Structure formats: structure tokens, C-alpha cells
Amino acid sequence: MFTDLLIILACSLLVIALFRRLRLPPVLGYLCVGLLVGPAALDLISSAQDLPHLAELGVVFLLFSLGLEFSLPRMLAMRSRVFGLGSGQVLLCGAALSGGLWLAGLAPVIAALLGLGLALSSTAIVGKELVSLGEVFSEHGQNAMGVLLFQDLVAVLLLTLVPVAAGQGDTPWYWALPLTLGKTLVLFFGLLLASRWLLPKLFREVAQAHSAELFVMLALVIVLLTAWLTHLLGLSMALGAFLAGMLLGESHYRHQIEADIRPFRDILLGLFFVSIGMLIDLRLFAEHGWTILGATLILLALKGGLVTLLARLRGDDGETAWRTGLALAQAGEFFFALVALMRQQSLLEAPLAGVLLASAFCSMALTPLLLRIVPWLNERPRSSARHESRLEEIAERNAGLMNHVLICGYGRVGQSISRFLQREGQPYVALDDDPVRVEEAGAGESHVHFGDSRRHDLLEAVGIARARLLVVAVNKADTALSIVAQARRLCPELPILVRTRDDSHLEELQHAGANEVVPEVLESSLMLASHALVMLGIPEWRVHQRLDEVRRNRYRLLHGFYHGAQASLLDAQGRPRRLLHAVKLVEDAHACGLCPTELQLEELGLEVQAVRRDGHDLPLEPAPQLREGDTVLLSGPLQAIEAGEARLLSGA
The missing domain is CATH 3.30.70.1450 (Regulator of K+ conductance, C-terminal domain)
Incomplete structure (x- = not known):
């Protein structure tokens, strides 16, 4: 086992580094590693019997981390996606695929099991890609995650039906289905009680110990214990891990937990994709290449089209519908387990099983590329126009602004300045390159735009030529220098106010064209806001009055800020911001x-x-x-x- 892991990790290191250089999805690289080291190619792995069990933990960790994002309140708000769209997708796609396999000559029961198995999609690939692309909380991302959660429950039910179909099951199907649902409810309420009464006390004790090692250990124990309990109940370990993460998602420790388990998740998930690639025999592509290609294309087109139709009937717009269909068009890792179980029960012949597995593998391997390339190809005919149209949209939204303030960098300091400007009725536009912060701010404010403030076309789009003042509040000194230099070239007379952490770049910024440079040590946000108001011509007595008012109210006006992707949630003393x-x-x-x-x-x-x-x-x-x-x-x-x-x- 040690040698096998060493070979897999070493090959993965080389292949993933190459794929990142080629800007290809890492998931595709792991699948290729599995093909290369597997018995059908280089045969470097002799007997990795424990690898599938280890690799399955990668899916467990992935679902747990996704559960942390989809807290129980969010899931309750998504119930129409989970049970409405999810059940519709499984039933419609399952019926269509089962009918096709039956027409191809398979027995009705076998066709029904395989059709429902193919109707399920890959939680691991779709979840990983949505996280990588930052689309988990997009409309199509939430549609896909809702359907995948319902599919995990259906997968457990299907596995209970295979022995029944083979005539070897001890429990009839009409008892097996409610029994599985009952176990799921018992697991859910058990985890709910633990998340309410036990886990908060455990995390509180560990947090008070100020030991990163203990915190990581507790997070790992929770994930593994949940998976073990779910396995004992005969349910999907991934489903149990998601439920545990979802309930812990209401905890204020969820960000720390997610950060702690991320390295384990990514490595184990890579092993999972490698194990999937090892299951494929490359000789099948030589013997049945056209059949596999045709089956793959039919599967992707049929599932993608039906899911798109369901999403449109649900009321989603066209782009959300087809991107949801694209995300769910492939077969899933569960299909490999289903086919293996059917082979054990002598329900499926080896040649047919090989072709089906190869087609499922191809659909999974194509998914990362499709999720990245197809949206880009859809925009390709107007790609250059898209860039211009986005700038035109920003320019149009700010066309009526005159004598406004342009804020480059919408972190804590930039947001503090904006609140003073709002109180004085001064118009402003803000730019920031943190997508999380812009998304948070954009939910409540319409004048915050995403983009690199060093771009001259973006500065022109937000009306720098008509601006009355430019405030540069970015963290990096070199970025601030570039912004000042670019702004000074565009508008030689524009007053420019720059915030810096210290005075180490004071002379460079002044030489680049900054009128005022305010280091944070000079009372940070308040001092910068006071300069901005004075430079806008507001009477000094009113500025001092505002500042005194803020100080009297213990800086209540400045309380709260939109956190970004890298923002710390604790202050220097370790207290929550x-x-x-x-x-x-x-x-x-x-x-x-x-x-x-x-x-x-x-x-x-x-x-x-x-x-x-x-x-x-x-x-x-x-x-x-x-x-x-x-x-x-x-x-x-x-x-x-x-x-x-x-x-x-x-x-x-």
C-alpha cells in the first residue's frame, strides 16, 4: 500500500503540475493518472485493494465541506430545488435512459436499474468544479447541488434494490425503501441533536485551549465519525458527511473547520479520481471505440437536454437552465459501484459492463472541460464585445455621475470613507478586485464594481475624467503606485488621496502624482475620511463635528465591513470583528x-x-x-x- 501511494502521489505531482501549466482542470489530470498507472496501461499499481476505501474519504470530505456552506436554513430555503427539481430529474432521466436500454435489448428490470444509475451524476466532479470555478452559489450551481443531494439518497435506495432484483434479497423492496428513509431521518435528527448540544461545547473547549492541532484533530474526528455511523446504518457516507457539515454550517467555527480539512479533502479527492481512472481498460477503446463515443454523446445530450427542460419549466432563465443541464449531464461514481454489484449478482455480462463503464468514464472526464469551455464558447462570438459591453454597462450606469469620488479598493478603509460620503450626500463609485467582497457589497449596493483599478479603460468607464477626487485605498504599495501613475496620465489635474499602511513609500507615491498620502498610523480610517471631506470642500467645522460625533458614538458608524475572500474574521486581540x-x-x-x-x-x-x-x-x-x-x-x-x-x- 505504501509503494502504491508513493507511485500515485509522485505521478499526480508531475501530471497536475503539467495540467496547471496547460490550464487544464486538475480533475482531468487525476483521471489520466489513474489510466496511466492502472493495469490497462503501465501497470505500476499491483494490488491497491485499500485504495478505493481511502479514496472514498475524499468524497466524504468534499461533501462535508460543501455542507458547511449549505447550512440548514439555506437548505430549507432550497427545498424546492432538492425535492422538486431533484425528484423530477431522477424520474425523467431514469425513465428515458431505462427505456432506451430496454429498446436496446436488455431485460426490463436490468434496464430500469442501469437507467436510474445513469440518471445520477458525479457529486465529486461537479462539486469540485463548482468550488474551483466559484459557482457554488450561482443559480445553476445551487440547482446542481440540490439535485445531487437528492441523488445521494436515491443511490442508497438503488443499492438496496440490486439484491432484490437478483432474487437474493432478504427484504422486499416495499420494506427496503421506507427502511432506508427511516434510517436517514434517524441519522438527521441524531446529528441535529449533537450539533445543538454536544459539538458547540466541544469546539468551545478546544478553541479556549488555543491549540491548532486539537482543532484540526476534532474536525477530522467529526468527519470520520459521521462517515462511520452512516456506514453502520447502511447509508451513503457522503450523504451523512453532508448532513453533518450542513448542521455545523450554522456554527461560527465553520470557517476554521473548512480551512483545516481542505488539505485532506483535496488530496483524498485526488486519490478518488485516480481510483476511478484505474477501473477503465484502455483496450475497450480500441475494440469498441465508436460504440463508447456514441453512448457517451447520447448520455450527455439526453441528460443535459432533459435537465435543461426541467429547469426551464421550473422558471429558471435560459442560461441558468442550460448550465444546470451541462453540470448534471454526466454519469456518476455511483454507477461504477452499481455495475460492480450487478456483476457480482450475475445480472450483467462483462462485455456490456465494460462498455457502459467506459462510456460513464468518458462522460465524467469530459465534464470539467465542458463546464469551463462551453460557457466560454457560448460567449466566443461576442467575446471581444463582451469585454466592451461590460465596460459599456459600467460606463452607462455611471454616465450621469459628475463631481463624484472614485474609490480604488473597497476594503475596510474604503468602506469607511464611503459611509462618510453617503452621510454628506456625496456621490461615489468604488472598484475592488476581490470577487467575494464585491459580491457581498453588490447585494446591497449598486455602485461597487469588480475590476483591476490599474486598467485605464476601467477607470475611464467609471468616469475618472468627471471625478472630483480619487481615493486609493488598496493594501499593496506597488498596486497603489500603478493606480496613481495611471490616473495621473489620464487626469493631470485630478486630486489624488492615497492611504498606505506606513510611510515607507511616501516619496514614491508623491513623485507618482499623489496630492495627499495618509499612513494608517495617523488614525487610519477617520483621518483619511476627514481629508476626503475637506478636499471636497465641506466646511472644516462640519468635518470636526462629524468626527466628534463618531468618536462620541464609539465609532458606531464604522462598525461592520464586507469581508472578502482573505479577510480575517478576528481582530488583533482575537475578538470577533x-x-x-x-x-x-x-x-x-x-x-x-x-x-x-x-x-x-x-x-x-x-x-x-x-x-x-x-x-x-x-x-x-x-x-x-x-x-x-x-x-x-x-x-x-x-x-x-x-x-x-x-x-x-x-x-x-
Whole structure:
């Protein structure tokens, strides 16, 4: 086993490095490693009997980390996707594929089992790619994850039906199905009780010990213990891991847990893809190449088309529908387990099983490429126009702005300045290159754009020529220098105010054209905001009045900020920061039809900063009645924000 692992990891290191250089998906690289080291090619792996069990843990860790993102309130809000779209996809695709296999000459029972097995998609590949592409929370990403969760439950039910179909099962199917559902409910409520009463105390004790080793160990024990308990119940380990992660997703430790298990997840998931590649016999492609190609294309087209149709009937727009279909078009890893079990029960002949497995493998191998290339090809005829249209869209949205402030960098300092500008009624536009921060801010604000502030075309699109002031609030000194130099070339007379962490680049920035350079040590955000207001011509007495007011209120105006992908959630003393978080009310959200005061969010330590509807702030007095599509902007500590989001979405 040691030698096998060494060979796999060494080959993976070389192949994945090459694939990253070629900008190809890592998943495809792992599958190729499996093909190369497997018995059908170089035969470097003699007997890796324990590899599938080890590799399956990769899927367990992946589903656990996805569960951390899809907390219980979010899943309750997604129930129409899980049970509506999920059940429709399994039934429709299963019926179509079963009918096709029956027409091809298979027995009805065998065709039904194989058709339902092919109807299920690859949780590992789709989940991994959606995470890599940052599309987990897109509309098509949530559609795909909802359907995949339903498919995991169906996979367990199918495995219980194979012995019954072979006439060897001890339990009839009409007992096997409710028994499996009952076990799932027992597991769910057991994990729910543990997540409410036991796990918070464990994490609190470990956190107080300030030991990273203990925290990692506890996270690993929870994942592995959940998988073991699920396996004992005869259920899918991946489904149990997702349920555990989903319930822990309401915990304020979820970010730390996800960061701790990520290295284990990625390595074990790579082993899983390698093990899938090792199952394929390359000689099949020489003997039945055209048959495998035809079966692969039929599978992708049929499943993708039917899922697209279902998504459109559900009410999704065209792009969301076809991208959902594209994500779910392939066969899944469960199909390999199903075919192996059917071979053991003598329900399937070896030649047919080999062709089916090769076709399923090809559909899985093509998926990472399709998820990346097809959307790009769809945009290709207008790729250059897309870039221009995005700039034109930004330019159009800001065409009416005159004498506004342009903020480059929308971190904590940039957001602090924007709030002072809002209070004074001064228009502003912000640019930032952190997609998470822009997405968070964009949920509640329409004047924050994603992009590299060093690009002259982007600066022109946000109206730098009509701006009254440029504020550079980025973290990196070299980036700030480039922005200042670019802005000075475009607008020689524009006043430029720069924030730096210290004064080490003071002379360089002044030489590049900055009018004022304010190091953070000079009272950071407040000092920078005061310079901005004075440079805009606001009377100094009013500026001092505002600053005194902020200090009297203990900087309440500056409380909370939109955290980005790399932002720390703790301050220098290890205390939780006060954050801003925009919660968009989806269909069936608990808060719809209620007023913010009725939700008693103040009890959780939260402040409702704003309620936005169709891009406009609603007056908070009297309290507005919330409805679907509203965005509620919450301010508070991370734990309180998570609890507030749960109350808004599910009433928990």
C-alpha cells in the first residue's frame, strides 16, 4: 500500500503540475493518472485493494465541506430545488435512459436499474468544479447541488434494490425503501441533536485551549465519525458527511473547520479520481471505440437536454437552465459501484459492463472541460464585445455621475470613507478586485464594481475624467503606485488621496502624482475620511463635528465591513470583528411578510443597517414589511450574523 501511494502521489505531482501549466482542470489530470498507472496501461499499481476505501474519504470530505456552506436554513430555503427539481430529474432521466436500454435489448428490470444509475451524476466532479470555478452559489450551481443531494439518497435506495432484483434479497423492496428513509431521518435528527448540544461545547473547549492541532484533530474526528455511523446504518457516507457539515454550517467555527480539512479533502479527492481512472481498460477503446463515443454523446445530450427542460419549466432563465443541464449531464461514481454489484449478482455480462463503464468514464472526464469551455464558447462570438459591453454597462450606469469620488479598493478603509460620503450626500463609485467582497457589497449596493483599478479603460468607464477626487485605498504599495501613475496620465489635474499602511513609500507615491498620502498610523480610517471631506470642500467645522460625533458614538458608524475572500474574521486581540452581511430573501423565506422589528434581531446582537428593494433603501421608520427579493443589511459579530441569517431564512 505504501509503494502504491508513493507511485500515485509522485505521478499526480508531475501530471497536475503539467495540467496547471496547460490550464487544464486538475480533475482531468487525476483521471489520466489513474489510466496511466492502472493495469490497462503501465501497470505500476499491483494490488491497491485499500485504495478505493481511502479514496472514498475524499468524497466524504468534499461533501462535508460543501455542507458547511449549505447550512440548514439555506437548505430549507432550497427545498424546492432538492425535492422538486431533484425528484423530477431522477424520474425523467431514469425513465428515458431505462427505456432506451430496454429498446436496446436488455431485460426490463436490468434496464430500469442501469437507467436510474445513469440518471445520477458525479457529486465529486461537479462539486469540485463548482468550488474551483466559484459557482457554488450561482443559480445553476445551487440547482446542481440540490439535485445531487437528492441523488445521494436515491443511490442508497438503488443499492438496496440490486439484491432484490437478483432474487437474493432478504427484504422486499416495499420494506427496503421506507427502511432506508427511516434510517436517514434517524441519522438527521441524531446529528441535529449533537450539533445543538454536544459539538458547540466541544469546539468551545478546544478553541479556549488555543491549540491548532486539537482543532484540526476534532474536525477530522467529526468527519470520520459521521462517515462511520452512516456506514453502520447502511447509508451513503457522503450523504451523512453532508448532513453533518450542513448542521455545523450554522456554527461560527465553520470557517476554521473548512480551512483545516481542505488539505485532506483535496488530496483524498485526488486519490478518488485516480481510483476511478484505474477501473477503465484502455483496450475497450480500441475494440469498441465508436460504440463508447456514441453512448457517451447520447448520455450527455439526453441528460443535459432533459435537465435543461426541467429547469426551464421550473422558471429558471435560459442560461441558468442550460448550465444546470451541462453540470448534471454526466454519469456518476455511483454507477461504477452499481455495475460492480450487478456483476457480482450475475445480472450483467462483462462485455456490456465494460462498455457502459467506459462510456460513464468518458462522460465524467469530459465534464470539467465542458463546464469551463462551453460557457466560454457560448460567449466566443461576442467575446471581444463582451469585454466592451461590460465596460459599456459600467460606463452607462455611471454616465450621469459628475463631481463624484472614485474609490480604488473597497476594503475596510474604503468602506469607511464611503459611509462618510453617503452621510454628506456625496456621490461615489468604488472598484475592488476581490470577487467575494464585491459580491457581498453588490447585494446591497449598486455602485461597487469588480475590476483591476490599474486598467485605464476601467477607470475611464467609471468616469475618472468627471471625478472630483480619487481615493486609493488598496493594501499593496506597488498596486497603489500603478493606480496613481495611471490616473495621473489620464487626469493631470485630478486630486489624488492615497492611504498606505506606513510611510515607507511616501516619496514614491508623491513623485507618482499623489496630492495627499495618509499612513494608517495617523488614525487610519477617520483621518483619511476627514481629508476626503475637506478636499471636497465641506466646511472644516462640519468635518470636526462629524468626527466628534463618531468618536462620541464609539465609532458606531464604522462598525461592520464586507469581508472578502482573505479577510480575517478576528481582530488583533482575537475578538470577533463586527461585520456587514447582506441577506437576500428567497422564495419561502421565513421573513417574507414580516417586519424587521417582529424578527427581534436585536436580541441576537444585530443591527439592521438597511432594507433595500429594487436597488432603493426603504425607510426603517416605520418598519417596512419584508418580501421576496428584498435585501436585509445586517451588522454584527459573525456568530450573530449567522443566527440572524438563519432567522430570516427559516425562522430558526
